[in-house]
Amino acid sequence: MATKNAEAYEAANKSYEWGFHSDIEQDFAPKGLSEDTVRFISAKKGEPEWMLDWRLQAYRLWLTLDTPDWAKLQIDPIDYQDAYYYAEPKAKPKLGSLDEVDPEILRVYEKLGIPIEEQKMLAGVEELGADGQPKRRVAVDAVFDSVSVATTFRKELESAGVIFRSISEAIKEYPDLVRKWLGKVVPQHDNYFAALNCAVFSDGTFVYIPEGVRCPMELSTYFRINAENTGQFERTLIVADKGAYVSYLEGCTAPMRDENQLHAAVVELVALDDAEIKYSTVQNWYPGDENGKGGIYNFVTKRALCQGRNSKVSWTQVETGSAITWKYPSCVLNGENSVGEFYSVAVTNNRQQADTGTKMIHNGKGSRSTIVSKGISAGRSDNTYRGLVRVAPGAEGVRNFTQCDSLLLGDQCGAHTVPYIEVRNPSAQIEHEATTSKISDDQLFYAMQRGLDQEAAVALIVNGFAKEVLQQLPMEFAVEAQKLLGISLEGSVG
Amino acid sequence: MLVLAPHERAAAGLFLGFQYPVEIPGVSNVQFLREALNAQRKGRDEKPLSGAEFLKLARAQADALSMDQDMLKRPVNVGFSGGEKKRNEMVQMGIVDPKLAILDETDSGLDIDALRIVGEGINRIMRKPDKAVILITHYERLLSYVAPDFVHVLSAGRIIRSGGPELAAELEREGYAGVVA
Numbered sequence: 170m171a172t173k174n175a176e177a178y179e180a181a182n183k184s185y186e187w188g189f190h191s192d193i194e195q196d197f198a199p200k201g202l203s204e205d206t207v208r209f210i211s212a213k214k215g216e217p218e219w220m221l222d223w224r225l226q227a228y229r230l231w232l233t234l235d236t237p238d239w240a241k242l243q244i245d246p247i248d249y250q251d252a253y254y255y256a257e258p259k260a261k262p263k264l265g266s267l268d269e270v271d272p273e274i275l276r277v278y279e280k281l282g283i284p285i286e287e288q289k290m291l292a293g294v295e296e297l298g299a300d301g302q303p304k305r306r307v308a309v310d311a312v313f314d315s316v317s318v319a320t321t322f323r324k325e326l327e328s329a330g331v332i333f334r335s336i337s338e339a340i341k342e343y344p345d346l347v348r349k350w351l352g353k354v355v356p357q358h359d360n361y362f363a364a365l366n367c368a369v370f371s372d373g374t375f376v377y378i379p380e381g382v383r384c385p386m387e388l389s390t391y392f393r394i395n396a397e398n399t400g401q402f403e404r405t406l407i408v409a410d411k412g413a414y415v416s417y418l419e420g421c422t423a424p425m426r427d428e429n430q431l432h433a434a435v436v437e438l439v440a441l442d443d444a445e446i447k448y449s450t451v452q453n454w455y456p457g458d459e460n461g462k463g464g465i466y467n468f469v470t471k472r473a474l475c476q477g478r479n480s481k482v483s484w485t486q487v488e489t490g491s492a493i494t495w496k497y498p499s500c501v502l503n504g505e506n507s508v509g510e511f512y513s514v515a516v517t518n519n520r521q522q523a524d525t526g527t528k529m530i531h532n533g534k535g536s537r538s539t540i541v542s543k544g545i546s547a548g549r550s551d552n553t554y555r556g557l558v559r560v561a562p563g564a565e566g567v568r569n570f571t572q573c574d575s576l577l578l579g580d581q582c583g584a585h586t587v588p589y590i591e592v593r594n595p596s597a598q599i600e601h602e603a604t605t606s607k608i609s610d611d612q613l614f615y616a617m618q619r620g621l622d623q624e625a626a627v628a629l630i631v632n633g634f635a636k637e638v639l640q641q642l643p644m645e646f647a648v649e650a651q652k653l654l655g656i657s658l659e660g661s662v663g
Numbered sequence: 664m665l666v667l668a669p670h671e672r673a674a675a676g677l678f679l680g681f682q683y684p685v686e687i688p689g690v691s692n693v694q695f696l697r698e699a700l701n702a703q704r705k706g707r708d709e710k711p712l713s714g715a716e717f718l719k720l721a722r723a724q725a726d727a728l729s730m731d732q733d734m735l736k737r738p739v740n741v742g743f744s745g746g747e748k749k750r751n752e753m754v755q756m757g758i759v760d761p762k763l764a765i766l767d768e769t770d771s772g773l774d775i776d777a778l779r780i781v782g783e784g785i786n787r788i789m790r791k792p793d794k795a796v797i798l799i800t801h802y803e804r805l806l807s808y809v810a811p812d813f814v815h816v817l818s819a820g821r822i823i824r825s826g827g828p829e830l831a832a833e834l835e836r837e838g839y840a841g842v843v844a
Contacts, residue, residue, distance in 0.1 A: 612687060615684070621702050622702065
């Protein structure tokens with residue numbers, strides 16, 4: 170097996186396939202974090218005063234908070250004064266069409282492998298499918314570094330009444346709507362990183378689906394971190410009004426870097442009566458080299474408020490990147506018969522660390538939740554599922570089903586499952602299943618004997634393991650995600 | 664051949680029928696076999712089969728071995744009975760169409776009807792001038808369907824006797840103890 174291990178080791182340590190650096194001049198905020206930084210950001214974005222006040226309040230709150238230390242993560246101390254908090258592509262006049270977008274930026278998207286279909290859409294080409302109807306479309310609100318560069322399909326969305334904007338624009342154009350919900354799902358004081366985000370968030374996305382509207386296309390935002398030492402603080406707010414439906418896709422990759430890059434996003438979702446939000450993420454940020462040097466710190470707060478009766482929020486995530494992942498997309502199930510779902514695949518390799526899971530807070534009667542978590546660990550990585558299921562005293566007839574499966578590749582990685590269950594109503598039915606398995610030599614040999622090389626065999630077995638989650642993804646993402654799983658684990662078998 | 668990796672041996676035309684076929688949860692038989700076959704074809708510089716071409720091939724092989732079509736869609740060997748697993752091995756062999764097959768106790772766990780079907784399958788797929796099968800078995804019963812050209816007795820890692828079909832009959836009559844002694 171020695172040769173096989175050596176091969177496997179080599180393959181597992183292939184350099185980050187999508188690591189590259191494009192050169193676009195940045196307009197930096199001064200280095201470091203202070204009230205002045207917050208004022209700089211707010212001024213740069215031309216924000217109204219209430220927004221600046223809100224940011225400053227968060228900043229002062231942040232100063233009083235401590236970094237959360239309960240996760241199973243080794244995090245080197247972060248010097249928050251040694252980073253830039255704002256960068257935008259070189260100032261340009263407002264763009265009327267994509268032709269005016271910096272070709273360098275478009276090249277970056279191309280390298281990122283944004284699907285051809287979407288590139289055509291970005292270019293304004295509309296193809297017909299076999300049935301003579303336009304193919305299913307994806308609206309892309311592209312976030313390059315910190316500023317939305319281009320928003321497509323705005324008109325069609327507008328005619329449906331859907332608002333799909335960068336959050337900076339929304340703050341100016343729809344201040345009442347933004348003010349009503351911003352910080353209501355994840356309050357400023359929720360945690361250290363959320364407070365930081367509130368103070369310095371650079372840009373992000375705002376979506377509002379009006380009552381009874383089914384969003385005519387899937388909404389998609391590509392995030393890209395592209396400036397050295399620039400922390401990225403995205404802010405997303407999605408509100409689905411009564412009876413509305415929206416599917417939102419978020420995908421990320423990042424260029425190779427030597428220094429750690431902090432990413433502390435906040436995502437807030439609100440679903441009113443009978444509304445449904447499907448939020449899918451494929452995350453592939455630079456995970457650091459084989460020794461854990463470099464790589465993104467991904468400290469994200471994602472939470473959904475299922476406020477209305479029969480409301481439903483479904484989180485699906487495929488996490489393959491980042492040096493450290495601290496992320497718990499959650500659902501607060503206030504509405505009667507509301508539904509929360511969490512489907513997750515988290516892959517860690519080399520020295521990556523992931524502590525991820527969900528919280529399902531059942532306050533509403535008859536609320537239900539499903540959690541399916543698939544952790545895949547390789548190399549010397551650590552992969553933890555941490556999840557909370559809480560049932561409030563007044564919440565009758567709550568149901569939860571949780572399934573946590575861990576797959577180990579090699580004998581130097583770790584998989585951990587930390588479920589917290591707090592039930593204060595005796596009518597609740599809570600189920601928890603957990604398994605841990607290894608890719609066995611027998612499985613590998615079997616697949617290889619049939620003709621697959623080792624990498625293909627591992628990718629096949631891992632994709633089989635993660636299938637329940639992958640099939641929750643919209644088709645465009647499922648294909649990408651399957652490839653990512655293969656790339657993330659190439660040959661990492663011991 | 665010994666310097667080749669398992670997938671290279673497979674592409675070169677070697678098939679191993681497993682005594683205990685392995686389960687691969689979440690991966691359908693069709694997906695597994697198509698990827699495997701196309702990987703082999705790639706190794707031989709042949710064009711990959713399309714989904715439709717492959718499905719036609721897989722269905723024909725399943726039919727020939729009286730295997731339910733639904734089993735092609737099920738995850739590889741997961742929840743299959745012992746006999747179904749062995750039959751699935753033969754379907755796989757039919758699909759990859761190897762030059763040399765080593766069948767390790769393919770007859771174990773098969774009932775009488777399945778034994779006949781598997782035996783006929785071996786003949787159909789492998790009984791050709793440019794092909795060979797090494798059939799490893801403890802019993803003579805499969806040999807009544809697959810007539811051997813040569814019989815070797817393996818003991819403690821060495822071939823201790825060789826002969827024609829009559830040797831198998833002798834073994835069945837007198838047991839291994841008589842032959843080894």
